[in-house]
Amino acid sequence: MSTNTPGFRTSTKATSAQKRAPWILLAPFLALFVLTFIIPIISALFQSFTTVDRQGLFGEDGVVGRFAGFDNYVTALQDAGFTASIGRMLLFGIVQVPVMIIACTILALLLESASARWPGFFRALYFMPYGVPGVIATILWSFLYVPGLSPIVALLQSWGFAPDFLGAGSVLWSIANIVTWTYTGYNMLIIVAQLKSIPGEVYEAAKMDGAGPFQVAWRIQIPLIAPALVLTTVFSIIGTLQLFAEPQILSTVAPAIDTEYTPNYAAYTNAFAFNEYGVASAQAVIIALAAFILSFAFLALTNRPPKNERDQKKRAKRDGLEARRALQTRGTSATGSRPATGVANRSTTTGAAPRLQSDSKGAEA
């Protein structure tokens, strides 16, 4: 039977208790969700279209809000510091996100390759920075960036370099290093989990076909871990737009970091230093919209049929029946149930959700 079929209506007539139950179960979550997500989002939208007039010379006669149209958005986007911060985050995201995703993919593939010694040890070690709060990671790295305190700077100087980790041109990449240090192991773990879900027969079939380790990685493992790569990339994009703690903490040692260094920092400054809640809200809305648009754009881009499938269709056309027959015989004899052509087929990885138990057992083994 299908456990996915919800609803008891199909078998028995739902009693009133059964009709009430889902709402009772959902109530605490929904109440808190409304309080901490829906109301703030609506009020941010509302605030972003409101401006506050202070009555009296110093605002001593109270404040009056009035509808301001898109004034706050215009102010926010005309603020050179804010637009520069958006550009900075785009640059940061274009460089740091791919570097991190490529690095964690390579690490995951190496750890899962036959050639790695002590993979469990290295996996745990790489994951460890994820448990170190971003604030503490930034404190640690900031000490490693400051000349006079940092042994890294001292070491590089003794080799004749003059490193400046906190200069105007380099501090963005020093922040990128902190983010990469913190999250590479975490993303690697997602990919390792996906790699572990690839059935052994697929490797077996590839080996039979004479594929070397690089071909296995490029033609089998990477297409099959594509969903995990998409997920980690989307979360990394959202994370990039939220960047705040790292630049805020580094700003005390790096004068190049101003109070509008990242979009979030700019919104924070507007709200708490200048009490410009309308502009700050407009900026928060812009950040959230940007996160949505970038995430959906990336998802749309990657949801096209995978390249291998398109290639395979082309190839099948070109090679005609002969190739197709070869594929079929190979598929049926190699695994019995799973055609090897399904290697690039995503549905093989998207099914079978409850893998928790078997996976954690696999970790111990």
Added chain:
Amino acid sequence: MTSEAIEAPVTKRAAEPVDTTSITAHQRRKLDRTPASQIVVTGILVIVAVYFLVPLYWVVIAATKTTGALFATNGFWFGGEFALFSNIQQVFTYDGGIFVRWIANSVLYSGVGAVLATYFAAAGGYALAKYEFRGRQLVFGTILGGVLVPGTATALPLFLLFSTMGLTDTYWSVLIPSLVSPFGLFLCRVYASASVDTALLEQARIDGAGELRIFHTIVLRQMTPALVTVFLFQVVGIWNNFFLPLIMLADQKLYPITLGLNNWRAQVDRLPEFYQLTTGGVLVSVIPLVIAIIVLQRFWRGGLTEGSVKG
């Protein structure tokens, strides 16, 4: 290359009488590793490991030094007087033991927050997975949107909302937002729809069990693996959060450890002894986290497959 690869091996297969059922894929693949590739790959892994360890190694060394030696001696090796114990003692006693209070606050925020968040996410996820009711898709769609909303985008309006309610600068201001995990609900829904046995629920109903009792006695137990994952995610998320407590809290006594240590670090320019407090405090606070992460690491794997598979 593909077409050659497809044709070539057909004859080769018969010659290999490997019993594929008795050995695991990993063991099987171990058979074809060469010493050279093993040295290269492990060498790369060691170099990467050094990168991940450098900051933690540095703080271990730095915490053993006096402030003077911190600047005068090589940062990668011990030097000067061995001051670890006096530094640690300073950390715990400074300002009437406020460090202990910060740790306790962090434990409170992340412990209570994560337990309740997991419970609420489980109840909601199960309801969305196993009941059919009007508005189900709408509710789920809205919550899913919440996964993509940057936490910091809601923090600001949340501060304004809480300040009108008089909640800012209280424990509640950090605790309440920590009780909601849209991602946790998403994981719970995926897991419940695939692994909670509908027939068992029917059976319990026939036996006369109430809906809530079924959830508490049968469903929660069946969802345990997912609950562990959601709980751990939430603990780390709350423990590492900086933006929310930063804008909500003014009173140092309510600070979590992240905010407290940052407060100490911000004073190093004026008072150099804060270097020792900060490095000592970082060391003390990081050790339990690192141990917990390494011990609990395997619980993340399963849960993340859930998310990534469906994502």
